[in-house]
Amino acid sequence: METLQSRRAHRTPVNLEVDVETVLERHRGRITDLSENGAKIEGDPFQVGQKIKLTAEQGVMWAKVRWAEADRCGVEFETPMPEQFRRFLDSQGAANDRARRVFGRKVA
Template identity: 45%
Template sequence: MTSTVFPRPRQHKRTPVSLDVTVNGVLNVVEGRITDLSEGGARIEGGVIMPVRSRCEVHYGGQTVYAIVMWAEVDRMGVRFPYELVDGPLYNALERARGAWSSEPAQIFRSMRPATFGRRGLS
């Protein structure tokens, strides 16, 4: 009988963000952008490619957050924070982003669409 391994469910809700960061590895310092953030980790895009299982520091707003690279692709990587975000500039940015996304989607749509729709607006 074979056993099936299911991936462990995420502990934290991921939130889309756009935050410019500096990532320090053992041998390099590179610029990147966090595009997905939670208390437990982040997806960083740009020229920020480091080897899987390597340790790095993510610098944002004067804060340094330690991270471990969990996966890497050509132009992005996923990092896990060994210590959850509970305060500081990165956590504050996460909370602000969650507040923006929690707005009613219909309100966001209404604010983005033109005042007239289709031919009804034409006289």
């Protein structure tokens, strides 16, 4: 179950390809929503409660599946976010903020 802290974390839309591994399987996926505490991954489904390893250009993170649907799942990170992922998240947040500005005003 997600904690209040993880639900309150700012979520940033991203487009990040990852390898998703379990003890027995390896799949390609795409992180489409990233926060300090977790991510939404599109691709092959995984089971709720399953522990997975996410590998991207930015590094490796371990996570636990918190919810799952047919073609996506939500995960909570089990280890602190590596610095390379944090820099990527910060850069994506800044890019998204710039994209929402219209005539010098920030659009919701």
